[in-house]
Structures are given as C-alpha cells and as structure tokens.
Amino acid sequence: xxxxxxxxxxxxxxxxxxxxxxxxxxxxxxxxxxxxxxxxxxxxxxxxxxxxxxxxxxxxxxxxxxxxxxxxxxxxxxxxxxxxxxxxxxxxxxxxxxxxxxxxxxxxxxxxxxxxxxxxxxxxxxxxxxx
Numbered sequence: 001x002x003x004x005x006x007x008x009x010x011x012x013x014x015x016x017x018x019x020x021x022x023x024x025x026x027x028x029x030x031x032x033x034x035x036x037x038x039x040x041x042x043x044x045x046x047x048x049x050x051x052x053x054x055x056x057x058x059x060x061x062x063x064x065x066x067x068x069x070x071x072x073x074x075x076x077x078x079x080x081x082x083x084x085x086x087x088x089x090x091x092x093x094x095x096x097x098x099x100x101x102x103x104x105x106x107x108x109x110x111x112x113x114x115x116x117x118x119x120x121x122x123x124x125x126x127x128x129x130x131x
C-alpha cells in the first residue's frame with residue numbers, strides 16, 4: 001500500500017525476498033545505545049531493496065542486501081551504521097538522497113563474518129558536508 005508507515009524499535013527487519021517501499025511509504029528501524037550493534041535490515045536470498053518515489057527509509061545498524069539496492073526519484077535514506085550489497089552486477093542505483101553516518105558499532109553486528117585470512121577494514125567511500 002502507498003503512504004504506509006512502519007516503525008521497528010530495538011529490533012530488525014529480516015526478509016527472504018524483495019523488500020519494497022511503495023510511493024510515499026516510510027520505514028524506520030531504530031536502536032538505543034544498548035542495542036546499536038543489532039542489524040537494521042537484512043534482505044537474504046535473491047532479495048533486493050527497492051524504494052519507489054517519495055519513500056523514506058531511516059535505519060540504525062547494518063543494512064545488508066544480498067542483491068541490488070535501487071532508490072527512485074525523491075527518495076530519502078538516512079542510515080546510522082553501514083550499507084552493504086552483494087550483487088556482482090549493479091549493486092546500488094540511486095536517484096534520491098542517501099545519508100550514511102558510519103557507526104563503528106556495526107563491526108560487532110551478530111552474524112556478520114569477516115574473512116578469516118585478513119583484518120576487518122572499514123572505510124568511507126565518499127565524504128560530503130551537508131548544509
């Protein structure tokens with residue numbers, strides 16, 4: 001349904017298939033200081049994350065999508081944590097606004113595995129000051 005709102009507090013949203021926010025919909029997944037290492041959204045299997053026009057997504061924690069992330073026009077994504085996508089092709093397509101405030105607590109997210117043969121490395125891919 002369009003323009004629906006859902007707020008998950010102190011938890012996570014985990015799906016086995018596609019997660020789609022319809023036009024004008026809003027999804028929030030928030031954590032407190034005590035639960036900030038929990039994941040925010042996990043989309044498994046062949047699932048993808050699609051945000052249609054004017055949709056809003058606000059998440060604390062890791063947003064991990066096994067396939068593509070696509071954001072349509074006038075979408076707004078605000079993440080306090082990190083975003084990951086595993087699609088070997090085009091993994092991220094953005095026509096909206098994305099703000100990611102990296103939180104080092106995401107390195108302790110239960111279930112995330114680092115490679116056994118190397119150190120865990122986190123980096124900022126791009127930096128831009130917002131007004």
